[in-house]
Every structure is written in structure tokens, then in C-alpha cells.
Amino acid sequence: MTQPLLSIDNLSIAFSNQGETRTVVSDLSLRIQAGETLALVGESGSGKSVSALSVLRLLPSPPVSYPQGDILFQGKSLLHADEHTLRGIRGNKIAMIFQEPMVSLNPLHTLEKQLYEVLSLHRGMRKEAARGEILDCLERTGIRHAAKRLSDFPHQLSGGERQRVMIAMALLTRPELLIADEPTTALDVTVQAQILQLLRELKDELNMSLLFITHNLSIVKKLADSVAVMQNGRCVEQNTARTLLSAPQHPYTQRLLDSEPSGDPVPLPANTTPLLSVADLAVSFPIRKGILRRIVDENPVLKNVSFTLRPGETLGLVGESGSGKSTTGLALLRLIASQGTIQFDGMPLHNWNRRQMLPVRPRMQVVFQDPNSSLNPRLSVLQIIEEGLRVHRPALTPQQREEEVITVMEEVGLEPQARHRYPAEFSGGQRQRIAIARALILKPELIILDEPTSSLDRTVQAQILALLKGLQEKHQLAYIFISHDLQVVRALCHQVIVLRQGEVVEQGECQRVFAAPTQSYTRQLLALR
Template sequence: MALLEVNNLSTWFHTRNGVVKAVDDVSFSVAEGETLAIVGESGSGKSVCCYSLLGLIPMPPGKIESGTALFNGRDLLALSERELRGIRGNEIATIFQDPMTSLNPYLTIGEQLIEPLIYHRDMSRKKARIRAIELLDAVGIPRAEHRFDSYAFQFSGGMRQRVMIAMALIAEPRLLIADEPTTALDVTIQAQTLKLISELQTQRNLAVIFISHDLAVVANIADRVAVMKDGKIVETNTTTAIYSKPQHPYTQTLLKAIPDGGKVQQADIADTPLLEICRLKTWFNISGKKNTRSGKKDTRKKSDGSAKGSSANDHTVKAVDDVTLTIRRHEILGIVGESGSGKSTLGRSILQLVKPTGGSVKYGGDELTTLSRRQMKPYRRRMQMIFQDPYASLNPRMSVFDALAEPLLYHGLATRKTVLAEVLALMDDVGLAADSIRKYPHEFSGGQRQRIAIGRAIATKPEFIIADEPVSALDVTIQAQILELILQLVDKHNLTMLFISHDLSVVRYICDRVAVMHQGKLIESGATETLWHHPQQSYTQSLLAAVPSLQASHN
């Protein structure tokens, strides 16, 4: 018998611009000890669906229009707020996406852990503390007894997510709703967290609803998968069936959009280097206020960088440490690494957006690190950057026309007379409709915004582009389109690209060569397929092993 049985659930949002059917006639069930994954892209209603069950959607504008949700024989949708409170965190627990913001920064984690025990179970503090420490131990927090009195900021992202899991499990719930629990985590941490969740599930015979946008993650953990699109479940089936014989066209699109396999090798990579990076160091001094946030403003040091380096101590973060790298013309070089590995700082140091502490960056033979802002200007035109977050990388008060015309006019690549034609050509290049020229960024979706940002980057006809996680904020089908666009443009304009990403399957799909970064150091590099199949360093091996892949689930 199913533990939770949802029938014909509809949750609509009544907004000024009409009704949004966030969840539209959805039915599913979860049995004890089973993992159901709800998969869909952003806005598909997968989260709203679960929050409706717990009474956690804002009402109004939200309203549950119809449906029943039988949990253990009781209809959740018919319960009063008071009764629901008895169920939330007690019988049904939730893990949220972002471990950074879902813990209260002002309370120790122990305090937050024992809260449900004291509320729901009337347990004494002493007993609750013992339980909590046991559980912290079970989720793999080392020295749990000491960490009980730590605050959230004293934990890393992965550890915080473990604390969140402990918190969810402390009242011994029967159903766990995990809303994108690993999306904010690094790939190796993600693998550990997923393993932990499935272990705990087997031990405790938990039912789990696992909400995710990532089909590859889901493949390794779920028993059954429900695919959601536009508020409807379009297909539900066992995991194996979904991946081997997807029925619905949307499921097929989703599966196809996952970058899989290697890049079709491009032939025309020249042997001439475009960029030579030699012993590049970018260190931040975090003891003073300087440099961590205002690195790019640091005009103070020029050649005394090495002198500063020698006085390095505990307060110095070596974001980029002694990196030597050559980028050849017309190649796409991938930089992979986990968060904090210094891959973004490396990109910014190459572009001199952050002044390196030492070492050299030669662009076509010219040294960049010693140039002043003014001397940099001609190089700026030739080197561009695409940023991760298309919501933050576009000025909200500049229309598409303004954003694309600015670099053209500023660098004298167009006159006032020709700029309109140039902008339209650019928009055509990146696949934006001409009639959206007067629109502002907020009127576009994430993928379209990234197209604008890409258009801006290629506006100056650069030779070299650094793409810093250009697709990691996008849905998987949009991601596939943007990757396709990038490949197309690289080909059309003969670009050289440094592609920074934490997502190894994306890198494998797009890059000719890959370099792996770990704690500021470049530990390994090589042709993509060679590195994939014969990683030399143990770190690279563990990184590759952690990548969730569809193949793994079939074997």
C-alpha cells in the first residue's frame, strides 16, 4: 500500500496577469521504502507540487483547486494548519536546495537539530542532545559531539547539507521530500550526499520524494521517475524504463539534451599558442579588508607582487597558485574543478580583471600583466568574457540595443549610422528575434539572456573568449541549445575559448583539451578523451568517478 497517494492535485496561482496553473491535475504515489523522483525544468511545478502537500505555498495568490493527498490514510489537503504543523518536520520532513540559506545563522546547529524533538516529542534537552549527536554521527559529521555547538558558517556546503539531512531525519519521519538537495553542491560532495541519502533510506525504510532537474542524478537514486512539464506529469515509469524506453516526446527531449559522450574532434587547431600563462599566481590577503572583494581595483602593486607573496601566511588565500598553461589558437580548453578551486579567478586573472600577484600572461606574445588600464584597452577588444549568471551580467536598465551597441560604438566598430544594422546582425548571430531589440533583460528568459550576453561578448569581434560556467544556471534543454550556439559561433568566428565549468559532462561535450584545477593548482591537463579514459592524478580519478551518468544506472 502506498504511504502517500496524491490524486488530481491542482494548485493554481491567481495573479494580476491571469491564472497560472502551476500544478495541473497531478497524481502520483510513493510507497514505503521507495524513492520517487519528480523531474522537470524550472517552472514545471515540481516544487509547488510538494509544497502544496505541506501547506507551504503562499495563499493567496496560490490556491489548491482540487485533489486529495492521502498520507497514511489522512487527507493532507483537508487538514487544518495546526494539524499540518504536527505532520511537517515530524512525519514528513524536507531538505531544501540551498544549504547556505536554510540554516539559521544565529543558532548553533545543535539548537536547530533538537528543536523538533522538543516540540514534537516532548523530549528533554539532555536526551534530545544525545539523539542529535548520534544522528550527526550517522550522517557522517566527524567529531559530532564537538560540532554540536558550532554555527552554520563553520561548516562547508557539503557538511551543511549533511546537517540539513540530520535535521530532516531527527524526528524519524516516514516521508522525506528532498528538493534539489545536491544542486548547490560540488560533484564529489554530491556523490557522497546521494550515497548517504540512499543508505539512510534503506536503513530506515523511508519513502523519499526526490525533486530534481538533473536526470543523471536521478538515474542513480530513484526507483521510479515522474516527468513534469508545465504543471502536468507527462510520464511516470520505473527508472530503467524511463531511461531505456522513454514514451513521451518531452522525456525524449530531456534525455537527448544531456550532454553525453565526447566532442566531435575539430581538425583545424593550430599549433601556435595564442595565450601563454606562466607561473601565474593570484593571491588574496583576507586578513585585511583589501583584495578579497576589490581585487580588480588594486592599483597599488605592480611588480612588487612577488615581494608580497613571500610574506604569505595563514591569511593568504592562494586562489591561483603557480599555474602554467598554454592555449592554442582555435581550441576550446576546458578548466574543470570544484568550487573554490580557483578556476574563475584564473579566468579573471588572464583578463586582468583581477591583477595577478605574480607570473606572466602573454597574449600573442605580448605581456599583459604589466599593462595599465589604458594600455589594456586594445586587448580588451580582443578578449571577451561570458559570465555565469545571465541575470546579473546584464545591466537591468539597458535594452538589448543599448547592451549590444555599447561595445560596438565604444571600440569604434560601428558608427551611429551603421550600429543598428550591426546590432541586428549580432542578434541574428545569437538567435534573438529582431523585434526584441527594444526589450530589457527582465523581459527575457534565462537562456535568451545568456544569448544577449554572448552577443555582447562577440560584438567586438574578439579572438579569445573566456566562458565562465556559461550554462550552469540554465535548464538542461536550454543548456543544450546554448552549448550548440557556442560551438557554432566558435566555428564561425574562429574563436579560441577557455571554457570554465564544474560540470564534467558539459566539458567533455564541448572541449578539445581539459585542464583540472584543485586548490589553486593546475594538477593535470590533456586532450579531453585521453584524460577521460586515463586520468593520471587520483583527484582527477575521483572527480570523474563522481560524475553521475546515465550509463551507470543501466549497468
């Protein structure tokens, strides 16, 4: 066998803090040949990202140390290389797509400046020659109207678009090894398919190797040649992708594979009247021009959405980024202006102002996509969950509020003893449970769930889905579930609406739509699962 492009040999990684040393990765050994794709799979905290960052020596030393083992690239040690050698390898020979694009992109620079910087530093290209390559790479990664977006700043892009820019930035250098840390987590299935196809094409074109870190096993099936599974800092199983996915040997690998979303929605209660009735819901955003920023036109982003939702029922909103899913949720909560009618328990919410909506707010709650952004890092879990009680039930004493918090934390599977801790001290799945508890404490009848499981490991995702089903069955909650994960939608939703560019493409009973879609766009989405 030829010499591997990358070898990780019996590597251990340790963190030191206040004189205490903790080993986070133990005896890790991996091999990646030229042109090979190795998928590194495992739950959050298993050591995947720490191992990947160690390849490029991007972790600070101290507190990070390597008690044993080595990392070899083209037969030369990276752990013992000097900074000058590492600078020649980073970006040029080994590039990395980081998991969180908003942290990785400079908020003060335009996309063009940041992308040109890559070509200037690593390939010595001039600006005139670089522009064409930048536009080509942005378009290949799914950025629409790329020429118009070059002057945009990162905050003007959606989460999926920022991730695509990060991918383009890494691919511009044409590296020999690309490390991709969860690069498709925030992307919908169509863009995800485009990115995976692009990575496959570039891999073949450049004979590029790929270390692909993910918790999505459906991606592993489509992309990887071989798979390594990590648990608690150790590699518990390695094999070819076909063999490992068809006949896993380790119990943990078997549990990961069994965590793929499955099952049926909660049975609907009989003879219930609609809780929510929506007719011809539409949203337009004003277009302003001139020094005085006068409104000169409108940009329609949602058109003619109609449905009814009963207690205990779940409606799935499916579509690409920018299709109008989250806009629909915000309009239903009356957080943005809309046209059409919204009847909630017989009340015409579409005619109500902010003051009139206040008594209804406890009955309609929302769980946002990213608990890192929606939970105040300066408040304890107790303060976060009880905030709604302070606003809507001011007569409660502090002791009564705390008792309510304890009850709801137990209901969502959180230890009440942890109520005085802060969000940063919890895992991603636990933070999402905190967000659900915050919504649940007001005893709502309708909860809008905006991509609540998209950034979670499959095992944690399965736990959250089981929790949502259990709460729905117990309290007869109505859900509007916004997602691009069609497997999750099928397991949770009774009816589904497929949106594309603000318009309803297909609508109906979930199992019927999934089994026999009538529209080509729906068939395309289902084919990409």
C-alpha cells in the first residue's frame, strides 16, 4: 500500500486547567489515502472536532498538549513542525471548513474582500484574475446572484449562505486535503445535495482527500469511502462505509444507526374543532430607495398560504432556505405584518394590535432554531425559564415561579438541581430542552418549532422528537414544525406544506404526500433524503 496522505498514530489530546489535566482523545489512529474520503462520526463531545483542529495545530498550546502519538502529513510530522512550516501547509495543502461560519467570517469585511484575501495569500492572484474564480466558486456552492452578493457583509446572509461562503473559501486554494467540520448542518436538502456533489467533483478533479466530520449518517452513505466512529474520545469502530453501515459491530455504532428518525405521528384526538385557521396568508417586505428611504415597491416573500390546525395535530412546513417557512411562523405569531386571515380559537388575530395580542401570547409559543442565540448567556436557567411567568403571571411569588420551573424541567428531562447554572454549561441537546421548557411553562396550546433539531446529533435528535411526541400526547399541543429534514417531518407531522420561493407547491396529509407526491419539486426533495 502507498504511503497515506495523512496518518494519525496513537494520538492522545489533553487539556490542562488550574493544574488539572484531562485527556479528551485517547489512542486515536486514522489513515487517509490520496483521493479518499474518511467520515469521522460521533456525538457532540466525542472528540471529532478537537482531533480535526489538531491536524492543523489550531488549538492553543498550552492548555492543549499531546501526551502521546503523532500526526504525519505526507510522511512528515505536524506535531513537531515549526510555525513557518505549518503556515505553508495551512490553507495551501490542508484547508478546513469550520462548523460555525458566523464566528469564522470577519463581520467587518465584504465577501469579496475575504475571498480575495484567500487567493492573494495562497495563490498570489491579482484582483482582476481572482474575481472570475471567486464568482465561479460561489455559484458552484449555491450562492444565487453571486455578482450582486460580493459587496454583502456576513450578517446580510442567511446561515446556509454563510456556510456556502465558508466552503467556497476553503475550495479556492485547491487543497490536497480538505477537513470539513459539519459543513452541511445548516443547509436544506437541495443545497446539501449540491455541496456533496461539488465536493465529489472537486475530489475527483484534484485527487483531493476529504476528512468529513458529521453526525448525519445519510451523508456518510452518499460520500464516504471509509468511516471511523468516535465515542468519549476513543475510536470504537473503523471500516469501509459499506461494511460498517450494513453490519456494524460495536453497540454504540448500532445505536447511532438505530437513531435515524422513524415511527409515526401521535394519534389525533377525535372530533376536535380547529384551533388555528389561516386563509390566504401573505407577507411582503418594503423596498426603500433614496436618501429619505421612501417605500417605492414591495417584495412578496409569502403568498396565499391556507390551512387549519387542530389540537394535538402537527403541521410540517418544508422547503429550501428562503422559501418562506420561518416567515410563516413569524406572521402567525403576529411578529411581522401580513395580509390574509388568522383565526386562533375563533379570535381574528389578523386585525389585532400589539396590546390586544398580549393576553394571547402565553397560548402561542415558539422554540427557535439555535438555542445558543435564543438563550441569554447572562441569565441562569431558572431566570430564562421563569421569564414568561414574570411577564404573563406577575401575581406569582418567586417561590411559586421556582416550583413551576422545577416541574417543567422534570417534564422535559432536565435535572432541577441544574437550574442555577448558565446555558454555556449545557450540551446542545440540553439547551434545546431548556428552550422547550421556556415555551412549555406558560401552558400553551400552540408551539411553533423552527428547525429545533437541525443542529443536534441523531441520538439527541431522537430524544427531542420523543420528548415532543410525549408532550403533545399529554397536553394535546398543536405544533407547527419548520424543518428541511424530511425524515424528521415524516416521523412527527400529520400534514405538510411544501413551500418554494414563498408559494405553496404541494399540501396535504403527510403520509400521502411522502408516498405519492404530485409535484416534481416535492419528488425532487424526497429523492434527496
